Amino acid sequence: xxxxxxxxxxxxxxxxxxxxxxxxxxxxxxxxxxxxxxxxxxxxxxxxxxxxxxxxxxxxxxxxxxxxxxxxxxxxxxxxxxxxxxxxxxxxxxxxxxxxxxxxxxxxxxxxxxxxxxxxxxxxxxxxxxxxxxxxxxxxxxxxxxxxxxxxxxxxxxxxxxxxxxxxxxxxxxxxxxxxxxxxxxxxxxxxxxxxxxxxxxxxxxxxxxxxxxxxxxxxxxxxxxxxxxxxxxxxxxxxxxxxxxxxxxxxxxxxxxxxxxxxxxxxxxxxxxxxxxxxxxxxxxxxxxxxxxxxxxxxxxxxxxxxxxxxxxxxxxxxxxxxxxxxxxxxxxxxxxxxxxxxxxxxxxxxxxxxxxxxxxxxxxxxxxxxxxxxxxxxxxxxxxxxxxxxxxxxxxxxxxxx
Amino acid sequence: xxxxxxxxxxxxxxxxxxxxxxxxxxxxxxxxxxxxxxxxxxxxxxxxxxxxxxxxxxxxxxxxxxxxxxxxxxxxxxxxxxxxxxxxxxxxxxxxxxxxxxxxxxxxxxxxxxxxxxxxxxxxxxxxxxxxxxxxxxxxxxxxxxxxxxxxxxxxxxxxxxxxxxxxxxxxxxxxxxxxxxxxxxxxxxxxxxxxxxxxxxxxxxxxxxxxxxxxxxxxxxxxxxxxxxxxxxxxxxxxxxxxxxxxxxxxxxxxxxxxxxxxxxxxxxxxxxxxxxxxxxxxxxxxxxxxxxxxxxxxxxxxxxxxxxxxxxxxxxxxxxxxxxxxxxxxxxxxxxxxxxxxxxxxxxxxxxxxxxxxxxxxxxxxxxxxxxxxxxxxxxxxxxxxxxxxxxxxxxxxxxxx
Numbered sequence: 069x070x071x072x073x074x075x076x077x078x079x080x081x082x083x084x085x086x087x088x089x090x091x092x093x094x095x096x097x098x099x100x101x102x103x104x105x106x107x108x109x110x111x112x113x114x115x116x117x118x119x120x121x122x123x124x125x126x127x128x129x130x131x132x133x134x135x136x137x138x139x140x141x142x143x144x145x146x147x148x149x150x151x152x153x154x155x156x157x158x159x160x161x162x163x164x165x166x167x168x169x170x171x172x173x174x175x176x177x178x179x180x181x182x183x184x185x186x187x188x189x190x191x192x193x194x195x196x197x198x199x200x201x202x203x204x205x206x207x208x209x210x211x212x213x214x215x216x217x218x219x220x221x222x223x224x225x226x227x228x229x230x231x232x233x234x235x236x237x238x239x240x241x242x243x244x245x246x247x248x249x250x251x252x253x254x255x256x257x258x259x260x261x262x263x264x265x266x267x268x269x270x271x272x273x274x275x276x277x278x279x280x281x282x283x284x285x286x287x288x289x290x291x292x293x294x295x296x297x298x299x300x301x302x303x304x305x306x307x308x309x310x311x312x313x314x315x316x317x318x319x320x321x322x323x324x325x326x327x328x329x330x331x332x333x334x335x336x337x338x339x340x341x342x343x344x345x346x347x348x349x350x351x352x353x354x355x356x357x358x359x360x361x362x363x364x365x366x367x368x369x370x371x372x373x374x375x376x377x378x379x380x381x382x383x384x385x386x387x388x389x390x391x392x393x394x395x396x397x398x399x400x401x402x403x404x405x406x407x408x409x410x411x412x413x414x415x416x417x418x419x420x421x422x423x424x425x426x427x428x429x430x431x432x433x434x435x436x437x438x439x440x441x442x443x444x445x446x447x448x449x450x451x452x453x454x455x456x457x458x459x460x461x462x463x464x465x466x467x468x469x470x471x472x
Numbered sequence: 473x474x475x476x477x478x479x480x481x482x483x484x485x486x487x488x489x490x491x492x493x494x495x496x497x498x499x500x501x502x503x504x505x506x507x508x509x510x511x512x513x514x515x516x517x518x519x520x521x522x523x524x525x526x527x528x529x530x531x532x533x534x535x536x537x538x539x540x541x542x543x544x545x546x547x548x549x550x551x552x553x554x555x556x557x558x559x560x561x562x563x564x565x566x567x568x569x570x571x572x573x574x575x576x577x578x579x580x581x582x583x584x585x586x587x588x589x590x591x592x593x594x595x596x597x598x599x600x601x602x603x604x605x606x607x608x609x610x611x612x613x614x615x616x617x618x619x620x621x622x623x624x625x626x627x628x629x630x631x632x633x634x635x636x637x638x639x640x641x642x643x644x645x646x647x648x649x650x651x652x653x654x655x656x657x658x659x660x661x662x663x664x665x666x667x668x669x670x671x672x673x674x675x676x677x678x679x680x681x682x683x684x685x686x687x688x689x690x691x692x693x694x695x696x697x698x699x700x701x702x703x704x705x706x707x708x709x710x711x712x713x714x715x716x717x718x719x720x721x722x723x724x725x726x727x728x729x730x731x732x733x734x735x736x737x738x739x740x741x742x743x744x745x746x747x748x749x750x751x752x753x754x755x756x757x758x759x760x761x762x763x764x765x766x767x768x769x770x771x772x773x774x775x776x777x778x779x780x781x782x783x784x785x786x787x788x789x790x791x792x793x794x795x796x797x798x799x800x801x802x803x804x805x806x807x808x809x810x811x812x813x814x815x816x817x818x819x820x821x822x823x824x825x826x827x828x829x830x831x832x833x834x835x836x837x838x839x840x841x842x843x844x845x846x847x848x849x850x851x852x853x854x855x856x857x858x859x860x861x862x863x864x865x866x867x868x869x870x871x872x873x874x875x876x
Contacts, residue, residue, distance in 0.1 A: 084528050118548070124488050125552060126559035133558065136566050137551035140544035144522070147541035148529060154537065155530035162540050166570050167615045188615075211571045211592075 070235040071193070072097060075107040075203065075225035079242040080299035081145050082112035090240075090299065091152035094198060098158060103193050105232065107203045107225040108149055110141025131176035135205075135215045139164075142202035142221070150200040160198040163189065165205045165213065170224065172206030172214045175355050179206055179214035180282070181223060184231035193232075201228060219280030226283040230290035237287070237294050239279065244298035245305035246271070246278050248323065261304075264311035268294075270447050271324060284308065325461040326409040329359070330382035331439065331451060332389055333374040336399035346396055347373060350388040356381040360409070360442045360449060370399075374440060376451060379405060407439060408457035411449040430463040474639040475597070476501060479511040479607065479629035483646040484703035485549050486516035494644075494703065495556035498602060502562060507597050509636065510564075511607045511629040512553055514545025535580035539609075539619045543568075546606035546625070554604040564602040567593065569609045569617065574628065576610030576618045579759050583610055583618035584686070585627060588635035597636075605632060623684030630687040634694035641691070641698050643683065648702035649709035650675070650682050652727065665708075668715035672698075674851050675728060688712065729865040730813040733763070734786035735843065735855060736793055737778040740803035750800055751777060754792045760785040764813070764846045764853060778844060780855065783809060811843060812861035815853040834867040 074094065081087050090106075098104055118138045122129040129137075146162035153160035165172075168188055172179035192199045203221025206214045216223050222239060229237035245259040246268065263271075265288035272281040278296060287294045287308060297305030334347060344363065351358060361375045377385045386403055393401050412427055427448060431438060436459070440451035452460055478498065485491050494510075502508055522542045526533040533541075550566035557564035569576075572592055576583035596603045607625025610618045620627050626643060633641035649663040650672065667675075669692035676685040682700060691698045691712060701709030741747060748767065755762060765779045781789045790807055797805050816831055831852060835842055840863070844855035856864055 084525065087529065121488065121548075121552060122555055125491065125556045129555045130558040130564075133551045133555045133566055136568070137548055137555075140547050143544050143547075144525075144541055147537045148525060151526055151533045151537045151541075152529045154534040160534075162537055164540070164617075213568075 069101050069103060071103045071105070071232060073105045073107060073225050073229040073232070073234045073237045074240060075221055075238065076109065076149075076240045076299055077221065077242065078109040078112040078115070080240050081108050081110075081149065084148075086299075087145075087148050087152050090149060091156055091158070093240075093299070094149075094153060095156050095158050098198065105189060105193070105199045105201060105228055105234070106149060107201045107221055107228060108142060108145040109203050109221040110138075110145055114141040114144070132212055135176045135179075136213045139202070139205040139213050139215055142204050146200045146202040150198075153198055153200070158198055159196060160200055161192050162200045162202065163192075164202045166207045166211065168201065168228075170206040170227070172208055172216070174208040174210070174212065174214065176212075176214055178217040178355065178357075179208070181206055181216065181227045181286075184227055186228065186231040189228070189232060201225075216282070217280070219283070222280040222283035223286060226286040226290075226292050226294060229292045230286055234292065237292050239283075239294060239296045240299035241278065241296065242298070242300070243278065244301055244303065246296050246308070260306045262307045262309060265308060266311060268308045279308070323461055324411050325457050326411070327454065327457065328378050328380075329376050329407050329409050329451065330379050330385075330403065330405040331374060331376050331407050332382075332386055332401065332403045333372060334389065334393055334398045334401055335372055336370045337373060337393075338397050339369050339371045343371070343396070344373070347389065347392055348375070350392060351377075351385050354384060354388060356385050356388075358385075360440055360451065362440050362442060376407075376409070376440070404439075406454045407451050408454045409449055409451050410457065410460045411447055431460055434459060434463065436460055473505050473507060475507045475509070475636060477509045477511060477629050477633040477636070477638045477641045478644060479625055479642065480513065480553075480644045480703055481625065481646065482513040482516040482519070484644050485512050485514075485553065488552075490703075491549075491552050491556050494553060495560055495562070497644075497703070498553075498557060499560050499562050502602065509593060509597070509603045509605060509632055509638070510553060511605045511625055511632060512546060512549040513607050513625040514542075514549055518545040518548070536616055539580045539583075540617045543606070543609040543617050543619055546608050550604045550606040554602075557602055557604070562602055563600060564604055565596050566604045566606065567596075568606045570611045570615065572605065572632075574610040574631070576612055576620070578612040578614070578616065578618065580616075580618055582621040582759065582761075583612070585610060585620065585631045585690075588631055590632065590635040593632070593636060605629075620686070621684070623687070626684040626687035627690060630690040630694075630696050630698060633696045634690055638696065641696050643687075643698060643700045644703035645682065645700065646702070646704070647682065648705055648707065649700055650712070664710045666711045666713060669712060670715060672712045683712070727865055728815050729861050730815070731858065731861065732782050732784075733780050733811050733813050733855065734783050734789075734807065734809040735778060735780050735811050736786075736790055736805065736807045737776060738793065738797055738802045738805055739776055740774045741777060741797075742801050743773050743775045747775070747800070748777070751793065751796055752779070754796060755779075755781075755789050758788060758792060760789050760792075762789075764844060764855065766844055766846060780811075780813070780844070808843075810858045811855050812858045813853055813855050814861065814864045815851055835864055838863055838867065840864055 076090050081090055094104055094106055115138050122134055122137055143164050150160040150162040169185055171183040172181050189199045203224040204215050208214055226237050246263055248258045265284060268284045272279050272284050291310060294308040348358060356377055359376045363371055363373045382405055390401050436452050436456040438450045438452060442449045480494050485494055498508055498510055519542050526538055526541055547568050554564040554566040573589055575587040576585050593603045607628040608619055612618055630641050650667055652662045669688060672688045676683050676688050695714060698712040752762060760781055763780045767775055767777045786809055794805050840856050840860040842854045842856060846853045
C-alpha cells in the first residue's frame with residue numbers, strides 16, 4: 069500500500085464539475101489500495117479576484133492582510149473537494165495550515181516552509197480518511213497566516229510528501245508533463261519522460277511555470293519522486309527524480325522564455341570592494357529576489373552593475389537602488405521593464421559548446437541586440453528587448469537534427 | 473478612553489465602497505479617543521454563494537466541511553476591513569478564530585462559544601492597533617473550524633466585548649434600531665430607545681432578526697450594554713440594557729412574525745411519565761432546536777403532543793419522531809410546514825391581559841384558525857396557516873390608543 073500525495077492546480081479544480089472529476093480520480097486511486105493526501109490550489113481565477121478586491125481598497129495592501137485574504141481561496145477548494153469525496157462515500161477531511169500544521173517564516177506573500185508537523189495528517193490517514201490540504205499557505209510563529217507565492221501549492225505538496233515520507237508526489241496540471249519548451253509557443257517542444265532534480269531546478273529558475281522552484285528544491289533535498297501529469301488524461305507524464313546513470317546519456321535541452329523581468333543598471337560606480345553587497349543588500353533586505361547580476365570590470369576604476377528583478381518588485385527595487393546610488397557616488401541609474409529573458413538549458417550542454425554559439429548566431433542574424441548574457445555549466449540566458457522574445461525563443465530551440 | 477466593540481453586518485460590508493465607509497466610521501471613533509475592536513460578517517450574499525457551491529456538490533454536505541467553507545466569508549471581510557483601515561493610516565490587524573482564540577463546542581453549523589482567550593486582542597489594542605475580528609466562527613478542541621449559526625457574528629461581538637470587558641458593544645445593521653415589529657411589514661411599528669435584556673431575549677426567540685438570541689444571552693449574563701444602530705446614519709438606535717426602574721414604567725409591546733416554522737404532531741400517544749423525554753430526546757441529541765411544545769391532557773389516558781422546529785430541521789426531526797412513534801405506540805405522526813408563528817411580547821403585558829383577548833378576537837374576526845397557542849408572562853404566540861401570517865401580524869399590533 070503506497071502513500072500518494074496528489075496536487076491539483078487551479079484549472080483542475082476550476083469548476084464544480086472538475087472538482088467532482090478530481091474526487092472521482094482520488095477515489096479511484098484509493099480503490100487501488102493507496103493512502104491519499106490531496107493538496108489543492110484555489111479555483112482558477114479566485115486568487116486574482118481576491119487580489120483585485122484588495123487593490124481596489126488600497127494601492128499597496130498590507131501584506132499580512134493580503135495573505136489572510138487570498139489564503140481563503142485554497143480553504144474553499146479544500147472544503148469543496150472534501151465534501152465531494154464524502155459525497156462519494158469516501159471519508160475525507162480538509163486541513164488548513166494551522167490545523168496540520170505548516171510552519172513558515174513571516175515573509176508575507178513569499179513565505180518559506182520551515183517545518184511541517186504531519187501528526188494530524190497521519191491520524192486522518194490511520195483512520196482511513198483522505199486528507200485534503202489547502203495548498204499555498206502556512207502560519208508563522210505568531211499564528212499569522214502566510215502564503216508561499218505563486219505556485220506555492222506545488223511546494224506544499226512536495227513538503228507534505230517529504231514530511232509523510234510519501235512514495236510519490238503527483239502534480240496534476242493542465243499540461244501533460246514537462247516539455248523542452250512551452251508547447252503553446254513552440255510546436256517542436258518535446259515532452260520529457262524523466263528529468264533530474266537539478267535540470268528541473270534550472271528550468272524552473274528560468275521561468276518554466278510547470279513547478280514552483282522551491283518545490284523542486286524540497287523534492288531534491290528529501291528525494292521525493294515527483295510525477296507531473298495531466299488531470300484530464302490517464303497517461304503518465306514526466307517523472308522528476310534523482311539523476312541516475314541511464315539519464316546522463318540523454319541530451320535534455322530546453323528553452324524558456326521569461327517575460328516577468330525588469331532590468332536596473334547603476335552606471336559608472338567607483339569600483340571598490342564590497343560594492344555588490346552595498347548595492348544589493350537593501351534589495352535583499354526587502355525580500356526582493358534578484359535574478360541575473362552582471363558587473364563589468366573596467367580600466368577606469370569604474371564599473372557598471374546591472375541586475376534583473378520580477379516586474380512586481382521593479383518599482384521598490386528601483387527606489388532602493390536610487391537611494392544607494394547617491395551614497396556610493398554612482399553616475400546614475402537607468403532601468404528598463406521592456407525586456408525578456410530567453411534561456412537554453414540542458415545537461416548535455418556541458419559537452420555541447422556549439423549550442424551557445426548557435427544561439428548567439430541566431431540572434432545576430434535576426435538583428436536582435438543582446439542586453440545581458442549570463443552562463444553556467446548547464447545554461448545560457450540572454451536578456452533582450454521584449455518584442456523579440458518569441459522569435460528568439462523559437463529560433464533558439466535545438467532542432468532534432470542538431471541533437472547528437 | 474472607552475473600549476468599544478463594533479459589529480458590522482453583511483449589508484454594512486456588502487461592497488468595497490461600504491467597506492471604505494466602515495473603515496472611515498471606525499477611524500472617526502478612534503479619533504474620538506476610543507480603543508476599538510471591529511467584528512465583521514461576510515459580505516452580503518457571500519455566505520449564500522458558498523452554501524450554493526456546497527449544495528451543488530452534495531445534497532447533504534458534510535457539516536465539518538461546510539463550516540470550513542463558509543467561514544472564509546468572514547475571513548475575507550476581516551482582511552479587507554483591516555486593509556482599508558491601514559490604508560487610512562490606522563494600524564489594524566485581522567483575526568480569525570484560531571488566532572484569538574474563540575473556543576466552541578463541536579456542533580458544526582450551530583456551535584456555542586465556550587471560552588474566549590482575548591490575550592492577543594489585548595496585545596493588539598495595547599500596541600495602538602485596531603483589531604478586526606472575523607465573526608460567526610470558532611475552533612473546537614481538535615482545531616476544527618466551527619460556525620455559530622445565522623446571526624452568529626452578533627454573538628461573536630458580544631462575547632468578545634464580554635471577554636474584554638468593553639464599555640459597549642455596538643451592533644451596526646441596516647435598520648436603525650429595535651422596533652416593536654418589523655417596520656417593513658407594519659408601518660405603525662415604533663423604534664425603541666431602550667429595551668431590557670429579557671424583553672430582547674423574548675423578541676429574538678420569537679423570530680425578530682435584529683440580534684441572534686445567543687448574543688442577547690451573553691449580553692445579559694455578562695451585563696454588556698448593546699447598542700443596535702444603523703451603519704448608514706449617525707443617530708442613536710436602541711440600547712439593550714439591564715432592566716432598571718425607569719424602564720418598568722414603559723409599556724413595550726412588540727409583534728413578530730416567524731415564517732421559519734414547521735409543526736410535527738404525535739397523535740394518540742399512551743400517556744405515561746417520561747413521554748416527552750422519550751419523544752424529544754433523540755431530537756435534542758441531533759442538536760435540533762425545538763421551539764414551541766404543546767401537550768394536551770386527555771381523559772382517555774392518551775395525549776397528542778405537538779412541537780415546532782425550524783424548516784431546515786424539519787425532515788430530520790420528522791424521521792427521528794417517526795422512529796420513536798412506533799416504539800411508544802402512538803397512533804401516528806402528522807406534520808405541516810405551511811405554518812407561521814405570530815407573537816405578541818411586552819413587559820407591560822403582565823398587567824394587560826386585554827392584549828391576549830384582543831389578539832384572539834382579531835384572529836377570529838378574520839376567520840383565522842389558531843393551530844397552537846403558547847403563553848408566558850410576557851408573551852403570547854400562536855401558530856397559524858402561513859397565508860394568514862401578515863394579516864394576523866398587522867392586526868395584532870397594539871394601536872397607539874390601546875397603549876396606556
